[in-house]
Amino acid sequence: MRFVAGMYDTGRGRAPGSRWRPCARREIAMEGPGRIWYANYSETEVRSSPALGGTAEVVAIGSCLATASELREARDAAERRNTSLAARLPGAYLSVVRTGDVVRVTGDRAGTVTVFWIVDGDEVLWSTSALVLAAYAGSSPSLDRLLTSFTVHRVDPLGGRHSYFDGVSRVPPGRALVLEPGRLPRTEPVTPSVSGLLSFEEGAEALADRVTTAVVRRMALYGKTSTDVSGGIDSSVVTAVASNRAPVLAITYTDRQMAAEDDLLYARRLAGDLPGIQHAVVDGSALGVKHFDRLDSVTKLPLTDSPSLSLGVLAIKAAHLEPALAYGSRAHLTGRGGDDVLDAVPTTNIDLFHSGHRSAGARDTCAFARARQRSVLSVLTEAARTARTTYPQALTRLAEELERRSPLALRPGPMAWCGATAAAAWLTAGGRSAVAALLDHAARRADPDIRPGVLHERLALERMGEEHATFDDIARQRWGLPVHAPYLDSLVVDACHAVPGWERSRPGDFKPLARAAFSAVMPAYALNRRTKTAHTQSVYAGLRANSSALTTIIKSSALAQAGLIDPVRAVAALEAAVRGEPAPLAGLHSLIAIERWRAAVPIRRELFWEQAPAAKEAA
Numbered sequence: 001m002r003f004v005a006g007m008y009d010t011g012r013g014r015a016p017g018s019r020w021r022p023c024a025r026r027e028i029a030m031e032g033p034g035r036i037w038y039a040n041y042s043e044t045e046v047r048s049s050p051a052l053g054g055t056a057e058v059v060a061i062g063s064c065l066a067t068a069s070e071l072r073e074a075r076d077a078a079e080r081r082n083t084s085l086a087a088r089l090p091g092a093y094l095s096v097v098r099t100g101d102v103v104r105v106t107g108d109r110a111g112t113v114t115v116f117w118i119v120d121g122d123e124v125l126w127s128t129s130a131l132v133l134a135a136y137a138g139s140s141p142s143l144d145r146l147l148t149s150f151t152v153h154r155v156d157p158l159g160g161r162h163s164y165f166d167g168v169s170r171v172p173p174g175r176a177l178v179l180e181p182g183r184l185p186r187t188e189p190v191t192p193s194v195s196g197l198l199s200f201e202e203g204a205e206a207l208a209d210r211v212t213t214a215v216v217r218r219m220a221l222y223g224k225t226s227t228d229v230s231g232g233i234d235s236s237v238v239t240a241v242a243s244n245r246a247p248v249l250a251i252t253y254t255d256r257q258m259a260a261e262d263d264l265l266y267a268r269r270l271a272g273d274l275p276g277i278q279h280a281v282v283d284g285s286a287l288g289v290k291h292f293d294r295l296d297s298v299t300k301l302p303l304t305d306s307p308s309l310s311l312g313v314l315a316i317k318a319a320h321l322e323p324a325l326a327y328g329s330r331a332h333l334t335g336r337g338g339d340d341v342l343d344a345v346p347t348t349n350i351d352l353f354h355s356g357h358r359s360a361g362a363r364d365t366c367a368f369a370r371a372r373q374r375s376v377l378s379v380l381t382e383a384a385r386t387a388r389t390t391y392p393q394a395l396t397r398l399a400e401e402l403e404r405r406s407p408l409a410l411r412p413g414p415m416a417w418c419g420a421t422a423a424a425a426w427l428t429a430g431g432r433s434a435v436a437a438l439l440d441h442a443a444r445r446a447d448p449d450i451r452p453g454v455l456h457e458r459l460a461l462e463r464m465g466e467e468h469a470t471f472d473d474i475a476r477q478r479w480g481l482p483v484h485a486p487y488l489d490s491l492v493v494d495a496c497h498a499v500p501g502w503e504r505s506r507p508g509d510f511k512p513l514a515r516a517a518f519s520a521v522m523p524a525y526a527l528n529r530r531t532k533t534a535h536t537q538s539v540y541a542g543l544r545a546n547s548s549a550l551t552t553i554i555k556s557s558a559l560a561q562a563g564l565i566d567p568v569r570a571v572a573a574l575e576a577a578v579r580g581e582p583a584p585l586a587g588l589h590s591l592i593a594i595e596r597w598r599a600a601v602p603i604r605r606e607l608f609w610e611q612a613p614a615a616k617e618a619a
Contacts, residue, residue: 001303001608002040002476003129004061004094008033008103008179011122020609022132028059034103034179036096040476044221049075055100058086062093062113063484065217084191087176090213092489094128106176106190109490110337111465112472114305115171116163117185124185126177130305131601132608134165141598142166144434146307147564150590151424151435152398153412154456159442161187164306173462193491194498203499204516207342210495211517214486215241215333222331222482226251226324229279231266233514233529234338238486240521242333243276249327250277253320256285257537270526280323284538289315291542292592296549298599302477307597308470312542312589314478317471321479329481336468337487340461341496342511346414348453348501350387360502365415367507372414383415391455392446394418399439402432417452423587426573431564453501461493539585543577550574550592557595565591 005022012033025037031051038046038061047064049071051057056078058071066074066089077085078097086095087106094113097104105126107113117126118133127133134140141164148157163170171177175187198206215238219225227239229250242248252267264281271279284290293315294300301311310317324332346368353361362380369379386394394417401410402420407427412419427435468485475483486492496504496513504513515527543550551571554560560567570591577583 001129001132002473003127003132004036004038004041005125005127005129005132006034006036006096006103006105008124008126009122010124010179010181010183010185012181019612020136020605021612023608023610028061030059030096030098031057032098032103033101033181034098047071051075051098054079057098059096060086060089060093061096063091063218063221063482064089064093064095065091065213065221083176087190088193088490088494090210090217090489090491092484102178102180104176104178104188105171107171107173108465108488109173109192109461109493110340110468110488111173111462112469112485112488114173114466114469115177117169117171117177118167119185124179126179130163130165130168130170131303133168134163135603135605135608137167138603138605139165139167140603141601143559143562143564144438146594146598147427147431147559148435148438149307150587150594151407151421151427151431152418152439153421154416154418154459155395155398155439155442156459156462157438159438159445173465192498193494196498197500198495198498200499200503200513200516203495203503204513206495206498207492207513208517210489210491211237211486212241214489214492216245218331218333218484218486219245224328224330225249225333226327226329226331227333228252228335229267229270229277230335230533231263231270231529232335232338232532233511233527234335234342234487236266236270236335236526237338237514237518237522238333238335239270239277240274240518240526243274244521247276247278249280249324249329251280251282251320251323253282253284253316255283255290255538255541257541258533258535261533262531263533266526266529270523273523278327280327282319282323284316284319287319289319290545291316291539292546292550293542295546295553295592295596298596301596301600302474303600303602304470304473304597306466306470307590307594308474309467309589309593310471310474311593311596314474317475318478321475321481324481325479332475332481332483334468334483334485335487336485337461337464337493338511338514340457340464341487341493342504342514344501344505345453345456345460346505347383347386347456348505350383350415351451351453352500352502353383353387354451355500364502364507368414371507374414379413379415382413386415386417386452389417390446390448391417391450391452392443392448395439395443395446399436399443402427402436402439407432415452421587422584423570423573423591425584426565426569426587426591428563428566430562431559434564457497457501461488464488536585539589540577540580543574543583543585543588544580547574547578550588553592553595557591558598559591559595 074086226249407420407424410420
């Protein structure tokens with residue numbers, strides 16, 4: 001696996017002489033307390049700006065796209081006690097800043113690089129991999145959090161500070177882990193790269209600049225580059241920006257079910273109109289690949305830090321990326337995260353109402369209801385209920401209702417704080433109690449002043465960041481190809497989220513921020529596209545073809561064996577999908593991914609850690 005790990009001795013305030021260190025690692029020279037190791041990163045991905053006689057130094061590991069002068073500037077800022085700048089450089093990476101005896105470890109804003117930690121005596125062990133720390137501590141996956149992740153909606157199953165492993169803590173994106181002598185580990189917020197709100201025009205200008213930097217600097221760093229071009233706005237923008245700099249291979253995936261949609265028409269037209277694009281079309285049906293192929297053997301599955309929906313499309317992704325490998329691509333760029341930064345969630349209309357623009361909030365909510373062909377009265381009623389309720393109150397109410405009512409009655413509408421998913425129908429009485437307990441705990445910690453749009457955008461962004469991180473891990477392990485999502489870079493997220501959500505999503509318009517930012521590099525027809533292809537029929541086809549293996553997975557489910565879900569109900573949902581009837585596809589996909597991940601994940605210290613020479617000699 002690819003990870004960074006470190007140790008810090010809070011008792012002595014100097015570099016710890018631990019009995020253990022990561023296997024297959026290289027150590028980074030850093031003065032003062034703490035040690036840092038990395039595994040399976042190239043030399044170009046490890047950057048540092050040493051102290052040079054001062055009291056501060058900066059290390060950046062991953063896709064840090066900063067120039068040498070920008071990195072030095074971050075080091076000089078840390079010397080002046082401005083430690084946030086090191087986490088606000090272009091790219092998606094881990095930053096470690098030492099100022100005197102204090103060390104700050106920070107991931108990115110979207111959670112594509114996340115920091116985890118555990119305490120062992122006076123030593124704090126941290127890593128970008130929860131699995132590596134779980135193996136050290138002998139921690140098992142938390143079935144309750146895994147269960148919560150797909151049975152309730154608009155709730156953080158990790159409670160902000162947990163991981164999917166018991167006893168392994170998580171640093172929430174946007175915060176730094178602070179380590180110093182004589183104190184327990186703590187986290188503190190990282191100042192974003194944009195202070196305050198941006199106007200729509202300012203946001204469009206910042207978006208264009210930051211996405212261009214994210215794409216162009218990656219191409220300069222990695223060389224030969226491939227991209228996704230689904231025909232949608234997000235991937236088309238990335239492909240257009242990339243082809244402006246150098247020739248690229250753009251890949252479109254389709255199948256028999258998707259052929260009836262217009263993705264391929266848009267992708268072909270864009271590839272023909274823009275110079276520098278070599279277009280490859282992959283037909284999954286012709287290649288015989290489907291959703292949920294290749295899940296029967298646990299030992300052949302790639303390892304990830306958390307359950308990955310990408311496990312359900314392994315065969316599809318292998319076919320999708322085959323042209324990139326044949327092309328010799330060194331990096332593959334995707335449009336993932338575009339929906340999370342260019343668009344906005346419906347509940348930002350409630351934020352608009354709270355901001356003092358009540359008539360505008362009500363007007364946009366009505367327009368949303370009409371566009372989605374929903375009852376205007378029911379959507380307005382739900383929005384009003386959310387507006388007069390705090391998030392802790394909503395969590396408490398959901399917990400109480402889960403305990404005493406059928407989850408089928410708790411499905412949330414688009415304007416609700418939270419609710420149960422269709423998969424919650426599989427919960428047993430014990431499962432409902434387990435989810436309710438986590439909701440109660442979350443309610444005690446939730447911010448009573450947070451607004452629904454802000455919360456829902458953060459949750460959606462972090463879920464996308466986590467999913468992208470697992471797919472990148474899979475692509476590197478399986479095919480040796482890094483996969484990048486420029487929209488998830490911290491600077492891009494900061495710029496877009498500084499524009500209020502109701503400005504990014506306007507009634508009767510679709511992603512106007514992208515059109516304002518990229519009209520100079522993109523054809524108007526691509527930026528004005530309103531349609532969006534659903535993959536529902538492709539998922540049905542995969543469930544039907546692999547129903548026997550998937551039934552076995554569900555019947556042997558750890559969640560079922562623990563008495564948390566009823567496997568009979570879950571299998572019935574699968575059988576309904578096989579017959580082509582309405583079924584909770586997202587719930588089935590999540591359950592299958594969770595069970596394959598949990599069965600494959602190894603919790604053995606010796607897989608990731610070895611005794612240090614001094615410890616061996618003493619033994």
